Amino acid sequence: MSLKLPTFRGGIHPPDNKAMTAHKRIEAFRPAGDLVYPMSQHIGAPCAPIVKKGDKVLAGQKIADAEAFVSAPVLSSVSGTVKEIGMRMTISGSMDQCVVVENDGEYSYDATLPPHDDFKSVDPKECLRIIREAGIVGMGGAAFPTHVKLSPPPGKKIRWIIVNGAECEPFLNCDNRLMLEQPEAIVGGLEICMHLFPDAKGIIAIENNKPDAVACIQERLAERDGSMKVIPHEVKYPQGAEKMLIYTVTGQEIPPGALPADVGCLVINVRTLFHIWTAIVDGVPVVDRVISVVGDAIATPKNILAPLGTSVRELIDAAEGFTEEPAKILSGGPMMGISMRSIDVPVMKGTSGILALSARSARHLEESNCIRCGRCVTACPMGLLPSSLDRVVRLREYGEFEALGGMNCIECGSCTYVCPAQRHLTQTCRDGKAGVMAARKKAPKAEGKGEKK
Ligand code: SF4
Ligand code: SF4
Secondary structure (H helix, E strand, C coil): CCCCCCCCCCCECCCCCCCCCCCCCEEECCCCCCEEEECCCCCCCCCEECCCCCCEECECCEEEECCCCCCCCEECCCCEEEEEEEEEECCCCCEEEEEEEEECCCCCECCCCCCCCCHHHCCHHHHHHHHHHCCCECCCCCCCEHHHHCCCCCCCCCCEEEEEECCCCCCCCHHHHHHHHCHHHHHHHHHHHHHHCCCCEEEEEEECCCHHHHHHHHHHHCCCCCCEEEEEECCCECCCCHHHHHHHHHCCCCCCCCCHHHHCEEEEEHHHHHHHHHHHHHCCCCCEEEEEEECCCECCCEEEEEECCCEHHHHHHHCCCECCCCCEEEECCCCCCEECCCCCCECCCCCCEEEEECCCCCCCCCCCCCCCCCHHHHHCCCCCCHHHHHHHHHCCCHHHHHHCCHHHCCCCCHHHHHCCCCCCHHHHHHHHHHHHHHHHHHHHHHHHHHHHC
16 A cells, blocks of 8 residues: 655646656856856845955955845855946846856856855854855745745744745756755755754755655655655655645645745755755855756756856757757746846856746647636635636726636746646736735825825
């Protein structure tokens, strides 16, 4: 009898397409071109440059920062000279202020962050300071500053630290390979988090299509005291979403508008843990990340360790280029990835994959009328009614969208994936959320005007 693995309601089972890079070791890459660092690589206040044109910089040196608590500094990933500070296109297609560094190829290192042989001797407040100074953000894609995540509001007791090793997005293997190649740093990063929250249990959640990673982490935990354990999860998308992980590990649902800390949880990605370890123990900040360069239009799919700021074009060249003109190039995976307008843009802290699909693989979504089949409702992991949300957004009835719980949409793409009418359900949910936010911004002004009368 097979043991039932933890899971959640709804969700979908797209082909995982992991085989292209699942067994490929991470390859370090050194770019030849300029490195470009956008000032908004995280959720929160954008940074401002603290260097100017002509300045010499070292790898690991802070080049931009912000005073706001919810922000994270940007560090140079190479040594060289600041060539320009100006507006450039980013991977999302928007324009942002960027620091451009001409690489001298030396990789001379800035040693501002001190190493620590014994992290247990480092005061928790000092750990949080180092995590901030190292520029660490959620490396699973959300890019929420990690020092903020590790500073829950007073009175919130953290009982579970849930490590997200699910990597449920098809095609991507950057977290899988990191668990296989750096398990000690990941487990060490979790131990540092448990040093910050000594009453918490450490749970490492890994989808069951990564048996080697499960075994590798379990082997490391066997040498520890039992306060951490691996829980293999059913392979189902979007298992790696924060709310899904909290539900499958603890059985708790997060009420609308509440935070994981409100139910005693912190969810943290495996690469984020890796950086917490290297920042505190080795004194090495976030200057690079693993990116799966993959898809049927890529000649030699690879998992590449790239300095942040590297051009996507150079990464694709490192994977031997395209086999044919891709019909679609995405930053991230096929479910939540962002369609790219150009490959002459830099990789950022949250870039987990570059996916290039041929015309045979890319879906061309010609919409037709809803046939009321209900598949989107069955697939929605948040228990929403995507077809109804779609209808009210198209009518611009944002109040109704909110009343139907549309703000709880996690934009996972499951409804769009299953819809036989190819309705752009996830996009209309995004539009609905933007419409509600715009209406909320206008509301106080309207009330203010009313009071004056
Ligand atoms: S994108 Fe939103 S509405 Fe669609 S399935 Fe995901 S959570 Fe539900
Ligand atoms: S899956 Fe598509 S066709 Fe079916 S109910 Fe939902 S929106 Fe309508």
